[in-house]
Amino acid sequence: EPEVTQTPSHQVTQMGQEVILRCVPISNHLYFYWYRQILGQKVEFLVSFYNNEISEKSEIFDDQFSVERPDGSNFTLKIRSTKLEDSAMYFCASRLQRKETQYFGPGTRLLVL
Amino acid sequence: AQSVSQHNHHVILSEAASLELGCNYSYGGTVNLFWYVQYPGQHLQLLLKYFSGDPLVKGIKGFEAEFIKSKFSFNLRKPSVQWSDTAEYFCAVNYGQNFVFGPGTRLSVLP
Numbered sequence: 001e002p003e004v005t006q007t008p009s010h011q012v013t014q015m016g017q018e019v020i021l022r023c024v025p026i027s028n029h030l031y032f033y034w035y036r037q038i039l040g041q042k043v044e045f046l047v048s049f050y051n052n053e054i055s056e057k058s059e060i061f062d063d064q065f066s067v068e069r070p071d072g073s074n075f076t077l078k079i080r081s082t083k084l085e086d087s088a089m090y091f092c093a094s095r096l097q098r099k100e101t102q103y104f105g106p107g108t109r110l111l112v113l
Numbered sequence: 114a115q116s117v118s119q120h121n122h123h124v125i126l127s128e129a130a131s132l133e134l135g136c137n138y139s140y141g142g143t144v145n146l147f148w149y150v151q152y153p154g155q156h157l158q159l160l161l162k163y164f165s166g167d168p169l170v171k172g173i174k175g176f177e178a179e180f181i182k183s184k185f186s187f188n189l190r191k192p193s194v195q196w197s198d199t200a201e202y203f204c205a206v207n208y209g210q211n212f213v214f215g216p217g218t219r220l221s222v223l224p
Binding site: 041056091101102105 | 149159217
């Protein structure tokens with residue numbers, strides 16, 4: 001069964017450093033998403049991406065965040081200058097059409113020191 | 114703003130007990146509804162979903178949920194829980210392109 005994959009599974013970085021989280025959505029899917037889950041808290045929507053552009057973003061997704069689909073298979077989330085409060089599990093998700101289920105990746109656990 | 118609430122933060126049950134986890138959402142027009150489960154150390158997995166039709170939907174592992182439009186609710190049920198059901202359960206609502214998750218309910222099933 002096809003699945004969403006994410007790399008790395010864990011990343012530790014120093015505050016102020018840039019990080020890029022990578023996702024490979026299911027190959028024929030058209031809608032892509034990033035979510036985060038701070039430890040012990042709920043899953044929060046960050047951004048949705050369709051047709052090579054951001055279609056919706058939350059208040060969390062400020063100028064420090066950006067997304068890209070550089071090559072038709074990868075979908076990346078970049079945090080330009082990480083803060084301590086960016087420490088969280090980041091989930092990528094994709095779906096084929098709007099009225100379809102989102103499939104989640106296994107997540108990347110980011111720790112900012 | 115759209116929001117999803119879940120009634121219980123932590124539920125503790127003995128094996129074979131019946132389960133009902135509450136979920137309510139704020140009105141936003143047409144919605145699609147989901148329950149996801151997150152087992153310890155694992156990622157989110159879909160339990161069941163409602164798009165339209167029969168408001169009683171059946172999912173994997175014996176779970177079911179009932180959509181009650183008049184109450185803006187989508188409660189999750191299971192007649193007899195097992196120790197392996199210990200996990201965090203998230204209700205989610207799809208408004209347009211956005212998904213909004215509830216805060217989650219931690220279920221602990223005692224053997």
